[in-house]
Amino acid sequence: NTRTAKPTKLRTSITPGTVLILLAGRFRGKRVVFLKQLEGGLLLVTGPFRVNGVPLKRVAQSYVLATSTKIDISGAQLPEELSDDLFKGPRKTIKQLSEQKFFGDKVEKAPLPESFIALQKQVDQAIIAEVSKTPLMTNYLKNTFTLKKGQAPHLMKF
Numbered sequence: 001n002t003r004t005a006k007p008t009k010l011r012t013s014i015t016p017g018t019v020l021i022l023l024a025g026r027f028r029g030k031r032v033v034f035l036k037q038l039e040g041g042l043l044l045v046t047g048p049f050r051v052n053g054v055p056l057k058r059v060a061q062s063y064v065l066a067t068s069t070k071i072d073i074s075g076a077q078l079p080e081e082l083s084d085d086l087f088k089g090p091r092k093t094i095k096q097l098s099e100q101k102f103f104g105d106k107v108e109k110a111p112l113p114e115s116f117i118a119l120q121k122q123v124d125q126a127i128i129a130e131v132s133k134t135p136l137m138t139n140y141l142k143n144t145f146t147l148k149k150g151q152a153p154h155l156m157k158f
Contacts, residue, residue, distance in 0.1 A: 006041075008041040008061060011061055011066065014066050016035060017033065017074070018067065019032070019067045020059075020065065021067060021158070030047065030054050031145065038058060038082075039083065042084070045057050045058075051131070051138055056086075058084070065158060071130050071134065076126035082119075
């Protein structure tokens with residue numbers, strides 16, 4: 001097929017170790033560290049989770065703002081398992097719900113697999129070691145980005 005989807009090109013301002021600001025979703029305004037681009041074109045980022053609560057996450061480039069702040073993560077060993085397959089959940093079959101189940105108690109979420117939690121800790125340990133080399137970088141990552149009255153983002157230099 002000639003119409004196969006090509007992964008998006010990585011913006012020149014985004015390199016491994018760049019601090020990005022998430023623009024949408026549950027973690028909007030949070031500063032995260034860019035790890036790598038996945039095969040599908042999405043960006044793999046982490047808070048690190050221990051610093052600001054943002055887990056390993058896939059994000060589209062259009063939902064991040066690249067800053068000029070960089071962290072040297074070349075010394076950090078990232079696990080090989082970091083790929084799109086890590087984030088795929090089990091396929092769900094669509095079932096007809098009875099009225100009692102439909103209006104019943106909320107369905108409990110399945111807990112995260114232990115393998116993902118171990119992977120998160122491994123990545124956090126590697127990234128935090130690099131973050132702690134720069135003074136005040138941990139505080140910078142903890143703070144959320146917000147705009148105050150009269151601030152224009154298109155006039156700012158990040």
